Amino acid sequence: MNDFSISIPASSANLGPGFDSLGLALNLYLTLHVTAADKWDIEHKSPLLPAKTPCEDHFIYQIAKQTAERHHKQLPPCKVVVTTDIPLARGLGSSASAVIAGIELANQVCGLSLSQEEKIQYGTDIEGHPDNIAAALLGGVVITALTADNQINWIHLDDLNVDVIVYIPDFELKTEQAREVLPENLSREQSTAASAISNLVVAALLSGDYKLAGKMMEKDLFHEPYRAELIPGYHDIKLEAKNNGAYGTVISGAGPTMISFAPKGEGSGIANHMQRILTDYQVSALTIDQEGSQVRQVHIK
Numbered sequence: 001m002n003d004f005s006i007s008i009p010a011s012s013a014n015l016g017p018g019f020d021s022l023g024l025a026l027n028l029y030l031t032l033h034v035t036a037a038d039k040w041d042i043e044h045k046s047p048l049l050p051a052k053t054p055c056e057d058h059f060i061y062q063i064a065k066q067t068a069e070r071h072h073k074q075l076p077p078c079k080v081v082v083t084t085d086i087p088l089a090r091g092l093g094s095s096a097s098a099v100i101a102g103i104e105l106a107n108q109v110c111g112l113s114l115s116q117e118e119k120i121q122y123g124t125d126i127e128g129h130p131d132n133i134a135a136a137l138l139g140g141v142v143i144t145a146l147t148a149d150n151q152i153n154w155i156h157l158d159d160l161n162v163d164v165i166v167y168i169p170d171f172e173l174k175t176e177q178a179r180e181v182l183p184e185n186l187s188r189e190q191s192t193a194a195s196a197i198s199n200l201v202v203a204a205l206l207s208g209d210y211k212l213a214g215k216m217m218e219k220d221l222f223h224e225p226y227r228a229e230l231i232p233g234y235h236d237i238k239l240e241a242k243n244n245g246a247y248g249t250v251i252s253g254a255g256p257t258m259i260s261f262a263p264k265g266e267g268s269g270i271a272n273h274m275q276r277i278l279t280d281y282q283v284s285a286l287t288i289d290q291e292g293s294q295v296r297q298v299h300i301k
């Protein structure tokens with residue numbers, strides 16, 4: 001086996017009302033360097049990663065093992081060095097990136113030749129929703145639908161003509177916990193209004209009407225009204241970003257990070273202004289990753 005690396009982007013799901021459906025990839029990365037070894041070893045080389053666990057308990061190893069077993073294969077021993085710049089449990093898809101990492105690791109070392117469809121299906125089986133998984137795998141922007149027969153359909157767009165700003169607070173919020181605050185059911189009236197808003201966001205993004213997209217993103221009825229209280233500063237960040245030119249600001253994934261869309265060329269200026277006010281947040285102007293998950297052979301000279 002030749003040495004190789006896998007890199008997977010962060011992702012921001014929902015974009016407001018596209019709950020469990022819309023996602024985009026961002027230029028923060030989880031990277032694995034993989035070499036053949038006599039026994040399994042996973043080394044962490046980033047302060048953002050969780051404390052090292054025994055290999056058998058490692059999230060990425062478990063996903064890789066499970067993927068290999070789906071194909072009646074066993075993982076050969078490897079040494080894996082993990083680095084990341086995706087903060088954990090912040091709504092930037094760290095778990096989806098780790099899931100794709102595990103699936104791709106098994107794909108490479110067991111020679112599974114998985115299709116993109118299979119990777120999205122396996123990842124969604126684990127995550128429960130395809131938004132982050134599809135964005136992390138494919139890059140760009142994805143509009144996905146997980147239907148009642150467990151089929152995933154999607155449309156992939158390379159890019160949007162917007163700048164992206166993220167506001168990352170210094171506390172964690174697990175996706176599982178942020179899903180618990182959501183109601184089990186919405187009335188017909190509520191769901192009709194919520195899906196109409198979501199339809200308009202997608203149509204506005206596709207037609208390049210970012211002003212309307214931003215306005216509608218902020219009108220979500222599926223999850224934001226319930227999650228807002230989990231994020232101190234939720235209303236202030238939206239207002240300040242809007243006053244400084246952002247099209248719209250929403251919760252990234254399940255939060256607590258928030259994300260703005262802004263006119264092209266204005267992202268850095270808005271980010272600098274917002275950072276001065278939000279001293280407890282890390283504010284960054286990011287770009288939409290267009291490559292998605294990448295495997296590269298490492299040639300040792």
Ligand SMILES: Nc1ncnc2c1ncn2[C@@H]1O[C@H](COP(=O)(O)OP(=O)(O)O)[C@@H](O)[C@H]1O
Pocket residue numbers: 030049050058059060082084087088089090091092093094095096098173174175176253254
């Ligand atoms: N690189 C990684 N290695 C091991 N576990 C990870 C990694 N990335 C994420 N995780 C696991 O996923 C959890 C965060 O997932 P989640 O609550 O869905 O938040 P998010 O996906 O928004 O970052 C972490 O607490 C950790 O258990």
Ligand SMILES: N[C@@H](CCOP(=O)(O)O)C(=O)O
Pocket residue numbers: 011012013014019020021090091092093094095129131132175178179223252253254255
């Ligand atoms: N649609 C999911 C997205 C969760 O994204 P994450 O980055 O917070 O894991 C949800 O809103 O629960």
